[in-house]
Amino acid sequence: MMASHAMGWAGVVAMNIAPALRNKYYIGFSAAMLVFGLHQSFYVAQRRYNEVAIAYTNIRAVLREYRKSPQIGLKVEDEKYPTI
Secondary structure, three states: HHHHHHHHHHHHHHHHHHHOOHHHHHHHHHHHHHHHHHHHHHHHHHHOHHHHHHHHHHHHHHHOOOOOOOOOOOHHHOOOOOOO
C-alpha cells in the first residue's frame, strides 16, 4: 500500500512534467492510488494509537512465537504418511 501511495504522487509529478499524461484515465488512476494510500496510512495511524488494537497485535505476536513443536520420540512407523 505504501507503494501505491508513492505511485499516486509519482503520477501527479509525471503529469506536471509531461502534459500528455493529463487525461481522465491517468488522473483517475493517480487519484485512486493516492486515495488508497492515504486510507491505508490513516488505518495504520489509527491502529497505532488504539489500545485495544495494540493489545491484540501483541497477543498475536506472542502466539505466533509459540507454535506447536513436533513431538519427541516418534518413530518413522508412527508418522501419518510413510516415507518412500
